[in-house]
Amino acid sequence: MTKFPKNFLWGGATAANQVEGGYNEGGKGLSVTDVTTAGSLEEPRYLTYTLNGKKGKVAGMFASSLPDGAKGEIFEDEYYPNHTAVDFYHHYKEDIKLFAEMGFKVYRMSIAWSRIFPNGEEEEPNQEGLEFYRNVFKELKKYNIEPLVTISHYEDPLYLGQKYHDWQDRKMIDNYVKYVTTLFKEYKGLVKYWLTFNEINSTIAFLEFMGDKITDEDAQRAYQKLHYQFVASARAVKAAHEIDPDYVVGCMIAGSVSYPGTPDPKDILENRHSWEKNAFYCGDVQCKGEYPTFAKRLWDEYNVKLDITDQDRKDLKEGTVDMYTFSYYSTSLVTSHKVGDEGKGNFAMGQKNPYLNYSEWGWSTDPTGLQYYLEVIYDRYHLPIMVVENGLGAIDKVEDGKIHDPYRIDYLRQHIQAMKKAIKDGVDLRGYTTWGCIDLVSAGTGQMSKRYGFIYVDSDDKGEGSLKRTPKDSFYWYKKVIASNGEDLEN
Numbered sequence: 001m002t003k004f005p006k007n008f009l010w011g012g013a014t015a016a017n018q019v020e021g022g023y024n025e026g027g028k029g030l031s032v033t034d035v036t037t038a039g040s041l042e043e044p045r046y047l048t049y050t051l052n053g054k055k056g057k058v059a060g061m062f063a064s065s066l067p068d069g070a071k072g073e074i075f076e077d078e079y080y081p082n083h084t085a086v087d088f089y090h091h092y093k094e095d096i097k098l099f100a101e102m103g104f105k106v107y108r109m110s111i112a113w114s115r116i117f118p119n120g121e122e123e124e125p126n127q128e129g130l131e132f133y134r135n136v137f138k139e140l141k142k143y144n145i146e147p148l149v150t151i152s153h154y155e156d157p158l159y160l161g162q163k164y165h166d167w168q169d170r171k172m173i174d175n176y177v178k179y180v181t182t183l184f185k186e187y188k189g190l191v192k193y194w195l196t197f198n199e200i201n202s203t204i205a206f207l208e209f210m211g212d213k214i215t216d217e218d219a220q221r222a223y224q225k226l227h228y229q230f231v232a233s234a235r236a237v238k239a240a241h242e243i244d245p246d247y248v249v250g251c252m253i254a255g256s257v258s259y260p261g262t263p264d265p266k267d268i269l270e271n272r273h274s275w276e277k278n279a280f281y282c283g284d285v286q287c288k289g290e291y292p293t294f295a296k297r298l299w300d301e302y303n304v305k306l307d308i309t310d311q312d313r314k315d316l317k318e319g320t321v322d323m324y325t326f327s328y329y330s331t332s333l334v335t336s337h338k339v340g341d342e343g344k345g346n347f348a349m350g351q352k353n354p355y356l357n358y359s360e361w362g363w364s365t366d367p368t369g370l371q372y373y374l375e376v377i378y379d380r381y382h383l384p385i386m387v388v389e390n391g392l393g394a395i396d397k398v399e400d401g402k403i404h405d406p407y408r409i410d411y412l413r414q415h416i417q418a419m420k421k422a423i424k425d426g427v428d429l430r431g432y433t434t435w436g437c438i439d440l441v442s443a444g445t446g447q448m449s450k451r452y453g454f455i456y457v458d459s460d461d462k463g464e465g466s467l468k469r470t471p472k473d474s475f476y477w478y479k480k481v482i483a484s485n486g487e488d489l490e491n
Contacts, residue, residue: 003420009432015110023083096136117179255279257373288320324381359394390435
């Protein structure tokens with residue numbers, strides 16, 4: 001095949017906590033992101049809390065960063081960008097109409113767990129929350145747009161995060177299964193495609209960013225959290241197939257592509273080990289249903305002792321995913337040698353690749369890396385694949401009411417061409433959803449100024465603005481791309 005399949009799913013992607021807003025409306029409980037402040041490229045985001053009656057804040061984005069005994073709190077003198085985000089909660093009809101105008105075949109979105117179960121342990125779900133998403137799905141169906149729903153996208157209920165220390169208790173599995181079972185039953189006939197956890201391998205990636213500061217305890221917590229999430233995902237897959245055999249459930253991996261920085265054999269081996277840890281560890285468990293042989297090496301490095309049962313192993317084997325999806329933005333180098341300037345992107349630090357260009361936020365542009373990843377992953381798992389995040393974060397300027405973003409068009413064009421090459425080489429690629437199809441709050445920095453969308457939203461890094469939606473040049477370009485099924489990529 002030298003072209004995109006006729007039924008290829010073109011679309012865009014967002015996450016509830018980054019677009020939705022309405023953090024205290026419709027019966028929603030607090031999620032971890034609701035107590036997370038804004039940051040920048042230089043300044044981290046903080047979790048705000050009280051402990052022993054005193055206010056505090058700590059750098060981080062997950063409940064695991066909170067001190068023992070701390071309770072996440074909202075402070076009046078702090079700005080929390082996710083509280084309003086771009087207010088999809090009240091603008092979803094307008095936004096979906098714009099998606100339809102572009103010709104979207106699919107819209108990847110997530111559900112806020114705390115909108116369905118405010119604390120996470122209620123016996124009955126919040127009906128207002130269920131109805132909100134039902135209305136969103138019906139609106140999508142009105143335009144023949146297929147929902148692709150991420151069940152957990154960095155948005156655990158704050159109550160659960162605190163009580164179980166960010167997935168450090170097996171009880172989280174049952175809470176998650178209750179949540180997903182509710183979704184599968186409620187939205188049968190409205191949703192077909194589901195993803196269990198967003199970028200599930202990010203837990204290991206955050207360990208990497210700690211560098212030499214990683215302790216055995218840090219590693220134990222990370223790998224144990226992953227194990228419980230693996231089991232929860234596997235049980236979700238089984239529940240989905242029992243409730244509706246037509247459900248398609250996928251994993252979602254942060255596509256981590258690295259190259260050896262030099263021909264030094266040590267770099268070659270270190271790079272292989274990097275792929276095993278950052279890409280294959282999670283992919284193997286979710287796609288093959290068992291831990292890979294190299295897992296023991298990873299655990300032994302930090303004396304990790306997993307709480308794993310025979311039932312867990314049975315669940316993993318019986319709950320393998322139906323498809324493999326991933327995010328892809330940039331690539332990195334793995335080397336013990338100094339080969340050039342350091343870059344930083346998506347939290348990562350490392351040597352810059354002299355053959356690539358870098359964005360203002362330190363991310364490399366490497367479409368060949370996308371083709372490489374697609375071909376490696378399909379060869380390893382032989383499952384249908386979707387690229388569910390890909391895009392360029394940049395500062396957009398409004399000039400006479402218009403937004404000219406040729407840099408975004410150029411980035412996306414290169415990556416679409418790379419996908420086409422991978423399809424030609426035999427990869428079973430089913431869909432492509434660009435990240436932040438409408439401007440949203442950045443997960444890493446909490447900024448609005450780092451924009452990805454085809455649709456400009458009038459809001460700044462302090463949450464000030466009219467929230468007016470304005471199509472960018474890329475909006476009309478992507479509309480043409482979709483209409484031609486990826487053949488017309490010119491401006």
